[in-house]
Amino acid sequence: MEFYSSNEKYTEACKVFDEMPHRDTIAWNVLISVYMSNKRTRDALAVFDMMQSSYDSQPDNVTCLMLLQACANLNALAFGERVHRYCEEHGFDKAMNICNALITMYSRCGCLEKAFEVFKGMTEKDVVSWTAMISGLASNGYGRDAIEAFREMQRAGVSPDDQTFTGVLSACSHSGLLDEGRMFFNSMSKEFGISPNIHHYGCVVDLMGRAGMVDEAYNLINSMKVKPDATIWRTLLGACRIHHQADLGVQVIERLIELKAQEAGDYVLLLNIYSSLGDWGKVINVRKMMKDRGIQTNPACSTIEFRGKIHEFVANDFSHPRKTEIYEMLDEINQQLRIAGYNAETVAELHNVGAEEKQIALSYHSEKLAIAFAVLSTPPGTSIRVAKDLRICVDCHNFAKILSAVYSREVVIRDRNRFHHFREGRCSCNDYW
Numbered sequence: 001m002e003f004y005s006s007n008e009k010y011t012e013a014c015k016v017f018d019e020m021p022h023r024d025t026i027a028w029n030v031l032i033s034v035y036m037s038n039k040r041t042r043d044a045l046a047v048f049d050m051m052q053s054s055y056d057s058q059p060d061n062v063t064c065l066m067l068l069q070a071c072a073n074l075n076a077l078a079f080g081e082r083v084h085r086y087c088e089e090h091g092f093d094k095a096m097n098i099c100n101a102l103i104t105m106y107s108r109c110g111c112l113e114k115a116f117e118v119f120k121g122m123t124e125k126d127v128v129s130w131t132a133m134i135s136g137l138a139s140n141g142y143g144r145d146a147i148e149a150f151r152e153m154q155r156a157g158v159s160p161d162d163q164t165f166t167g168v169l170s171a172c173s174h175s176g177l178l179d180e181g182r183m184f185f186n187s188m189s190k191e192f193g194i195s196p197n198i199h200h201y202g203c204v205v206d207l208m209g210r211a212g213m214v215d216e217a218y219n220l221i222n223s224m225k226v227k228p229d230a231t232i233w234r235t236l237l238g239a240c241r242i243h244h245q246a247d248l249g250v251q252v253i254e255r256l257i258e259l260k261a262q263e264a265g266d267y268v269l270l271l272n273i274y275s276s277l278g279d280w281g282k283v284i285n286v287r288k289m290m291k292d293r294g295i296q297t298n299p300a301c302s303t304i305e306f307r308g309k310i311h312e313f314v315a316n317d318f319s320h321p322r323k324t325e326i327y328e329m330l331d332e333i334n335q336q337l338r339i340a341g342y343n344a345e346t347v348a349e350l351h352n353v354g355a356e357e358k359q360i361a362l363s364y365h366s367e368k369l370a371i372a373f374a375v376l377s378t379p380p381g382t383s384i385r386v387a388k389d390l391r392i393c394v395d396c397h398n399f400a401k402i403l404s405a406v407y408s409r410e411v412v413i414r415d416r417n418r419f420h421h422f423r424e425g426r427c428s429c430n431d432y433w
Helices: 002-006 010-019 025-037 041-052 061-074 077-089 096-108 112-121 127-139 143-155 162-175 178-192 198-210 214-223 230-242 246-258 264-277 280-292 323-339 355-362 366-377 394-406
Strands: 301-306 309-314 384-388 411-414 419-423
Touching (some): 041 061, 061 077, 077 301, 096 127, 162 198, 214 230, 264 280, 301 366, 323 394, 394 411, 394 419
Antiparallel strands (some): 411 419
16 A cells, blocks of 8 residues: 555555555555545545544554644644644644644644644744744744744754744745845855755745845846746746736746746736736737647635535635525625725736626635635634635735624635734735735
């Protein structure tokens, strides 16, 4: 079974498992690994219940480590809490690697209070522990707290590694701390003897790009000591979208084509630039280019956990069993938000249609459907936690802000880049993302 797993023979591995007369913990753990390596994360979580009802074996610390990683990937907070309780009941929660995994899981589920609770309760902390906490603070928008944690780490006598610097530079990027980011970047090699890698450069490019220093970011990429990869060019393309730099955006697309790494999302960013400028002729040209090159877009997906089950939504999704109720609830929410002053940010719509048609198109984005499902399914005041596989658009960001005030709900949305914590009509990102 392990042979098939390591050679990516997914079907064969599952078949071998099914045919095993007795399955020990190792076999179950390999099955979880197979599911995770094949992006069947929800199936990996289901194994936890299967193991507990098994007569042959029970989950061990390796099982828990993998399941905590799966929960982090899926934003499955309730399930992660179940695994945490299991660790406590079986004495795994004192192990440093389990604690580090818990910090990461809670941070990636947007529950920073519990991540800090685990961190604070550790009798010993290694560089992985500190880095997990710093990275969690960074991704949740607490840039200055991440910097303070970095300082505290030094005072504790723990030396940072390259991943620690990725975390602290990311914190500076997400919070717009330009001077601090430059200082940390320069100190890496001078004070700690750590050569910047592609991830560090990417954080600084993102930091400069978000601050409007798009040309400087471009020059930094061209002067890097390591070869730029597709991710760093996409980071610059994102900055071009924010600051409407269409010409440079086209150059970046060409670089991605040279790397044979262009994806549908890259062209969508370029479409965003042209549509925000109202240059619909260029929008048509980009769409034609995509068609000629066989580039197809996949719909954005938002997920939400409810009663131990992960619910998925895409824009204009009619596949959910409660679709009628969800759409009725979303229409009601939109009415309440409009009374409170919400107006659709139609710049997020990429088609050259009238204002009313744009508003309709924006009304049923995946995260809005997920939020409507949560409002429909949970008691008033319950926090709403959504994970999205792409960057949240301006309109959905405004929608969630106003909803958090009108419905007195905390809304936590994890998009591709970071967390947005919406409370009382404000976002933790301070509209800087």
